[in-house]
Amino acid sequence: MHFCPSCTNLLLVEGGSGQNGETCLVCQTCPYMYPISKPFVARTLLKRKEVDDVLGGEEAWKNVDSIAALCPKCQHERAYFMQIQLRSADEPMTIFYRCCNMTCKRNWKEN
The missing domain is CATH 2.20.25.10 (N-terminal domain of TfIIb)
Incomplete structure (x- = not known):
C-alpha cells in the first residue's frame, strides 16, 4: 500500500490516467498522481505479537x-x-x- 505524501490518503492504481496513458498511483481526494514506469514490489514483514497463555502459563x-x-x-x-x-x-x-x-x-x- 502506498499513501499520498500531501494528504496521507491511500493511493489507488489507475490504468491510463497518466500523461502518456501510463498506469499511475492516484489520490482520490487531491490531484496527486505518481506515474508507474516499471513494475515494483515492496514487502514489509510485520512483527507478530507475542501470544499470551489463556490459562496463565x-x-x-x-x-x-x-x-x-x-x-x-x-x-x-x-x-x-x-x-x-x-x-x-x-x-x-x-x-x-x-x-x-x-x-x-x-x-x-x-x-
Missing part, C-alpha cells in the same frame, strides 16, 4: 487442587483443575484440567 498451575478425572491421553486417574470465566457472567465457568502424571501433563477442558 505454568505459574497458574502451581497452587491448584486435584480431582478424580480420567486423562484422555494416558488414562491417569487424577488431574489438576482450574475454573475460569471465559464468557459473560450469565454463562457457566469453564473447567480446565491438567493431568497429574508428570510425563503426560495433558491439558483439556470440560465439554
